[in-house]
Amino acid sequence: MARLIRHxxxxxxxxxxxxxxxxxxGSAHAQMAALLLTGAAxxxxxxxxxxxxxxxxxxxxxxxxxxxxVAVWIGSGNVWPARQPVAALYAVLFLVAVLxxxxxxxxxxxxxxxxxxxxxxxxxxIFLAINRHLTALWAVLFAxxxxxxxxPGLLNHRGFLWETLFEALIPAALLLGLGxxxxxxxxxxxxxxxxxxxxxxxxxxVSSAQRVSSESQIEANPIQKERQTMExxxxxxxxxxxxxxxxxxxxxxxxxxxxxxxxxxxxxxxINLCEQDIDYCVGCGVCMEKGRCWIxxxxxxxxxxxxxxxxxxxxxxxxxxxxxxxMKTFLDRSLAFxxxxxxxxxxxxxxxVSAGYGESHVAEYLGSLLRVYGAFSVGRLTAMSTGPGEFLxxxxxxxxxxxxxxxxARAVKxxxxxxxTDNDLxxxxxxxxxxxxxxxxxxxxxxEHWEKxxxxxxxxxxxxxxxxxxxxxxxxxxxxxxxxxxxxxxQRAGKRAVARESLSKSAAPAATTCREMLQSMPLGFNPSAxxxxxxxxxxxxxxxxxxxxxxxxxxxxxxxxxxxxxxxxVMIKTPAxxxxxxxxxxxxxQQAFMAGKYKVEGDLSLLLRLRPLFNR
Numbered sequence: 001m002a003r004l005i006r007h008x009x010x011x012x013x014x015x016x017x018x019x020x021x022x023x024x025x026g027s028a029h030a031q032m033a034a035l036l037l038t039g040a041a042x043x044x045x046x047x048x049x050x051x052x053x054x055x056x057x058x059x060x061x062x063x064x065x066x067x068x069x070v071a072v073w074i075g076s077g078n079v080w081p082a083r084q085p086v087a088a089l090y091a092v093l094f095l096v097a098v099l100x101x102x103x104x105x106x107x108x109x110x111x112x113x114x115x116x117x118x119x120x121x122x123x124x125x126i127f128l129a130i131n132r133h134l135t136a137l138w139a140v141l142f143a144x145x146x147x148x149x150x151x152p153g154l155l156n157h158r159g160f161l162w163e164t165l166f167e168a169l170i171p172a173a174l175l176l177g178l179g180x181x182x183x184x185x186x187x188x189x190x191x192x193x194x195x196x197x198x199x200x201x202x203x204x205x206v207s208s209a210q211r212v213s214s215e216s217q218i219e220a221n222p223i224q225k226e227r228q229t230m231e232x233x234x235x236x237x238x239x240x241x242x243x244x245x246x247x248x249x250x251x252x253x254x255x256x257x258x259x260x261x262x263x264x265x266x267x268x269x270x271i272n273l274c275e276q277d278i279d280y281c282v283g284c285g286v287c288m289e290k291g292r293c294w295i296x297x298x299x300x301x302x303x304x305x306x307x308x309x310x311x312x313x314x315x316x317x318x319x320x321x322x323x324x325x326x327m328k329t330f331l332d333r334s335l336a337f338x339x340x341x342x343x344x345x346x347x348x349x350x351x352x353v354s355a356g357y358g359e360s361h362v363a364e365y366l367g368s369l370l371r372v373y374g375a376f377s378v379g380r381l382t383a384m385s386t387g388p389g390e391f392l393x394x395x396x397x398x399x400x401x402x403x404x405x406x407x408x409a410r411a412v413k414x415x416x417x418x419x420x421t422d423n424d425l426x427x428x429x430x431x432x433x434x435x436x437x438x439x440x441x442x443x444x445x446x447x448e449h450w451e452k453x454x455x456x457x458x459x460x461x462x463x464x465x466x467x468x469x470x471x472x473x474x475x476x477x478x479x480x481x482x483x484x485x486x487x488x489x490x491q492r493a494g495k496r497a498v499a500r501e502s503l504s505k506s507a508a509p510a511a512t513t514c515r516e517m518l519q520s521m522p523l524g525f526n527p528s529a530x531x532x533x534x535x536x537x538x539x540x541x542x543x544x545x546x547x548x549x550x551x552x553x554x555x556x557x558x559x560x561x562x563x564x565x566x567x568x569x570v571m572i573k574t575p576a577x578x579x580x581x582x583x584x585x586x587x588x589x590q591q592a593f594m595a596g597k598y599k600v601e602g603d604l605s606l607l608l609r610l611r612p613l614f615n616r
Contacts, residue, residue, distance in 0.1 A: 241327025342374025479605030
């Protein structure tokens, strides 16, 4: 019954056309038939509208039936719609296509497109653009059908053959030969044209991540602003270069990563290259000059998904000591991205499996190419397996996968960066020079990218990491050098033995507080290291103890005094526990100073002489 109601408007319109051509409108029976057909069409549209199933075509057919009924009742079949009903039908369909956009309403193909796409994409720019284009095409086809149906009447060529040719065959050829294929293929073509992977290209696969919905496909635009529609807040996109898709060892290794990623709020989306349409690179260099490859296939869309992801994985088994042909083709086509460093970095992972040789090399190779898509490597997951699932040391592989998944999740959620390496520096220096040297020829677009984003300002601009500002003081370095040279001179003169002997005779007792330690320092004083020295060391102690005291050194002797000195040569401001740890050898004094654990004011060279003066 539901199917009958759905087809009633079209059946009523068809009946009108038959009535007009073979019976005419002049009789009372025709008027009664008009009431019945119009009533059936309107009833059908009303029922469909109540269920949300009344399409613009249904409404157009019902309007045509109503218009034909009016023609019967007021014109006895002499008005134009009654004389050329097929042309009138195409005129109504043309109005169905052009009136809504002229009135600011949604185009008629939107109704049908919603049947095959999720609600989340109905308001996206890509979805609306595709339907505008298809509606424009159908408007042209309806207009062509209208023009074709007019020809027999305009040329006064009545007859079965003429009317069949111009009113049926030619319009049908246009609608079925152009309109139907456009509905089927144009959405995928348009998505490829703007650099996306069409929804139909996503394989249903064996895992939920491989069943990429039309929603995520259509929403994915070059900036990927609305792509986070998946179950978790973060998405890891893995590119699998295996020709075995979802049942090979590489796919199994990716699935081993999935549980740990899911537990940490990361969803894994796997793209099997063997299921994508990616042509070979022809080595023309157009991508470097123009900024993108001229070949329209699935490659650009996959790269956009990698660039939009929170983390990425490159995975390939070892085929003849290297990556597979599918992975190599994909990487070769990424040449344009390889010369344009990303402005932000994300964590990445390299995965490889072999029968027993080459997986380390392939994983290292894939890890080095993560930077092409703006990623840095958090590690490599490798394994050896001679048959499906026959991993050597499978528990160890699973444990390693869990550790790497946790590292990947931590880097994503905490926005961690790993330290830059010498490989990053070499790449930056080489690529920067290469692009600069060819800025006026084949690498014009690459050079504009480097200039626009300030990458030539230095290595830090490339790795997006700043050099730490250390508390370096040139005067302190000068004093340190003087102290080192003086100590070496003293050692050559044999004074080191004298200092040790003097120290052993007057060893300071162990101190439990900072005050006791400072009071005992004169007992461990080394006079031989203080020749010609007149200085006052003042200590401002805070924390567990709070007091001020100073040591006075002069004429080869050292004495302790409570309180501040009138004119100290150097002032040491330190927590009690810090200075006590330094005196016991538990903390390096220079490292503690560089870390800001205590502060020094005055002559820093005196600070450097504390160790030889007291052998601490």
